[in-house]
Amino acid sequence: MNAPDSRQRMITVGRLHGAFGVRGEVKLESFTDPLRAIGKYQPWTLRDARGVERTCEGVRVREGGKGLIATMPGIEDKDAADALRGTEVLVPRSALPPPADGEYYWVDLEGLRVVNVEGVDFGIVSHLFSTGANDVLVAQGERERMIPFVLPDYIRSVDFAAGIVTVDWDADF
Structure with missing residues (x-):
């Protein structure tokens, strides 16, 4: 995976x-x-x-x-x-060993396309960082969006085969 x-x-x-x-x-x-x-x-x-x-x-x-x-x-x-x-x-x-189910190496997420559940393209994952409370995915497209990497609340799915991270995030936020 x-x-x-x-x-x-x-x-x-x-x-x-x-x-x-x-x-x-x-x-x-x-x-x-x-x-x-x-x-x-x-x-x-x-x-x-x-x-x-x-x-x-x-x-x-x-x-x-x-x-x-x-x-x-x-x-x-x-x-x-x-x-x-x-x-x-x-x-x-x-x-590195394979990650456990539901876990991801940040490097594997970088470069994946980010789309929200309505199909709005947010660009690609430029990087991730930790806040202490949770990790944050940074999507770089027409603008930068910072999305908490919280499964399944905001990060709905990661599909490596399709190269897509699906997020539940408002396009205007």
Whole structure:
């Protein structure tokens, strides 16, 4: 139940935040759920701020006092770890397990057409974000619409085969 072209996409699953200690360990921000699952999805593609990418395999992830800590092959001192500050961690979408029924990876929804129950075209899903209370789907068409991702109240259906998300949302709102 995944969008056909999204399985080959590289998706950002975390970010490195510089050195942890002096032995080359790196502070790691994970976007996975659970957070430690990021260590399962390897090899990683590391993309620095300039867009330069390199592959990293054999990373070990552990919990630290204030978050995750990564030990990476070839990173053996504080300077090398600090040089990774701001680097994104990417993996192929295909590395992630299939979502449970009724659950979706945001990356799989991006690019789908959004229509309301009356058939009004709202454009495409540009992205999603979390408010804490619920997730929000952002449809970009002739204007931007933010629709709470609440099933089945506002999100009526997701049809990957047709490439359509059907929403119960007033076209004037």
